[in-house]
Amino acid sequence: MMELSELQEDAISELLNIGMGTAASALSQMVGEEVMLSVPSVTIVPRSEAAQAIGLGKDDQVSAVREHFTGSFWGDAMLLFPEGNSVELVRALLKEEMTLEMLSEMEQEALTEVGNIILNACLGSLANIFGDELHYEMPEFAHGACGMILADDKGGGSVLILRMDFTLQKTNVGGFLTLMMDVDSVQAFIAQIEQFMQEMA
Template structure:
């Protein structure tokens, strides 16, 4: 049973899902411009789970051989944003962004740069949109390109991996390309409490706006 200060009501969960959806949709528009293909998105999933379960979920979805761009963010609440692909998508992303004419000796470095730039644009776009709607701002770390399993991606979130985290994720795929992955955000419980208060303020503003527009 979650403490009341961090448990989300159905309305709060719906509002948070919509905030994530808008943020990711804008990020997907940037990805579409970069790769020149339609980006298909799933409905966002919002879960409060143990960090070790989040690790397992990441590995179950894409296997243990992952490639990811990770950026930590700080501000009104803190967390980690990740753009996660199966290993095979790294080369496909590079071809989509740069083209097929890549010198073999430069491929590894160009792939890392393409991943870092793509992750930075998409994750910043997503967080900036959410921050704007919540009337807050965030500072983001430089993008890290990581290869490995789910434990590597969540390293340093909570000692021992037993702490509860808010795990947000949304799948994406690029039509006509072998390019798929997902965007995930992870926050600890103190940050979830701060986010919950901001979401409540957001709901109140939306309801006030609706009442102002209603016929009197």
């Protein structure tokens, strides 16, 4: 299985930090409170172990917004919210007292909009850093077992998982941002990073 050097991991983490910083700023403006970010983690695992690598069980129920992107590197950008957190985020967004049933009805639309803004901000930041252009498909909402949502139509293979946790400071609602790329995309991504590092040297 492909492995990353420590230098490559550090560079990827730093770039994700920049991208997610832009995304967190956008989310902070939407909810009117500070968004706390964790240190990014970078790992390459078999696709079947993706849920475990993110820190969730395969059967854990999550709400997710997935956005497929293509360009010089490609993959799936996802926002994942453990059960219950997604509804609380919708409540924080709408800033209105609503019944759980009403919030659940609005969950898909509200989270898809949040996902669109956050994922595009993060991916757009990476594209700007590389002086590149990424193309995004429309975000899709999904709810179900984490293992099913992270599964790929093609089955096996290895994926690079970039994970960053974010938490709304006041309401203590959190989720994960992940970028999942197959090995060919990872190699293309690393080539971009190494070119960027050479230009910065």
